[in-house]
Amino acid sequence: MTTPSTSFSDRREALVDGEFAFTGADFKRIAALLYEQAGISLPDSKATLVYSRLAKRLRTLGLKSFAEYCAFVAQDGNVDEQQHMLRALTTNVTRFFREPHHFDDLRANILEPMADKVRAGGRLRLWSAACSSGQEPYSMAFTVLSVWPNAAELDIRILGTDIDTNVLATGRAAVYEEQLLEGIPANMRSQYFERDASDRRSFRVCETARQLVAFRELNLNGPSWPMKGPFDAIFCRNVVIYFDEPTQERVWQRFAPLVAPGGKLYVGHSERVGASITAFESAGLTAYRKVGR
Template sequence: MAQQAPLTTADYAAPTSDHFAPADYVRFTNLVYQTCGIQLNASKQLMVETRLRKRLKETGAGTYRNYCKLLAQEDSHEELILLIDAITTNKTEFFREPAHFNYLSKKVLPDLGRRLKASRPIRVWSAGCSTGKEAYTLAMVLMDSQRSNIIQDFEILGTDICTQVLEKASQAVYLDTDIEPIPEALRKKYLLRSRAQGTPTFRIAPELRSTVRFQRLNFMDDKYFVDAPFDIVFCRNVIIYFDRPTQEQVVNKLAACLVPEGHFFTGHSETLSGLATRLNNVAPTIYRKATEG
């Protein structure tokens, strides 16, 4: 087999239109890391290139080299937003990791309901909410508890860095394949069949929609401009894309937005062990903030 020639300056100067030149890819991944904390190593290059193809076309850049030049321009802010939209992984589901919602309705909500009574609404944050399925799942669980007089009022905030998923979350329209994980009884109460012709769609009922608000937020921001404090934070399947120092910073900023003894839920493949935080593990992938002092 022929040996691969070492990289020369030509590799940097004249990349093909199909792939990033190695130096461009490094610069590009550094930009993504600095902007949104997502780590993209060499093994992700093909996936990144596939996700960016539409941007190359829509910007007219045509090649990854030209696209990098475009990003280097001073007025590239808007393109950076679209680039993040293209690069983020937004996989989500209604009732994803259902044990969390069980724990919430059996343990967390009855306790909060007893302690808070009607003094103030319970406040929940779906941090990294993607298309809103997590936030609306939370809304269904909380509204059921409210209807059973276990809790009183509640409010839910959904945030994400990706503008496209936030748009979908606000529309609250989902395909019939999307709603499969929702138990039948809840579908009847909280979903409306869309009247539109063609692909069957469902919309979250207005009563439920009115309990959820969406806003763009980048976890890399120094300060989180949200109506803190929250009683419950769901940040699931998000920090998995960050390196350990970034995970620690993000988790601590989120924990700072929790009330003392507030609950923090992570994804099932994520762990906070080894991170210096004020969160104590109370059940698999469920944490509770330490009391003050």
């Protein structure tokens, strides 16, 4: 893998005036590590953000400079610290029914046409790749339940994957504060959530929806993906925006054999699958249909 070019590369002077020494060389090492680990590109303009997001971590670890932090995080096998760094430098922002037109499209163009087949025992597989804390796969589950209220008895599975194990734990717990339920239509809210027994200000996703979703750790830029598919739809939204173009293209190419013919790939509002990826054709707003086999 190549590393992104940074114009500050080897500059030794401080990039940010603050408690910890932070040079261009430190920034370059952190950017290279993040790229190597997760495929995420950090442009030079993010130097101040890197400083502010990691300063607290340096304090916690009792380190004196970013040079010390770079040495620590790059140590062989320091997976724990690499996860801390990744969490500090990425965003997990998500919402129930974010970009709601995708869920309408999923229902009208994938789920409803398959309704009879799945009711008769056919298989349905959906994947939320980069699912963050679970709101996306659960929104898929609520959409599924609106078509098949008995989905838990059918051959339906939804996979939620993310590189960050913390957000996956939140997804598995399926407990959300009341204000996070704002995007959910009132009828679905009462149908698919129950007040959490231990924290009355929070709500838990109902068991019927939870049963449909399995959460797994997966790096979209990792060497191998264990899943075989085919998936009837993949949501990969608001994550490749942090990757450079060759990395984005590689991810789209990896999805192609995993989507069933006629199945769909949904991407984030500022993401695109370019014409060079011939396995997909544009089919709606930031939605792509798998063509061929």
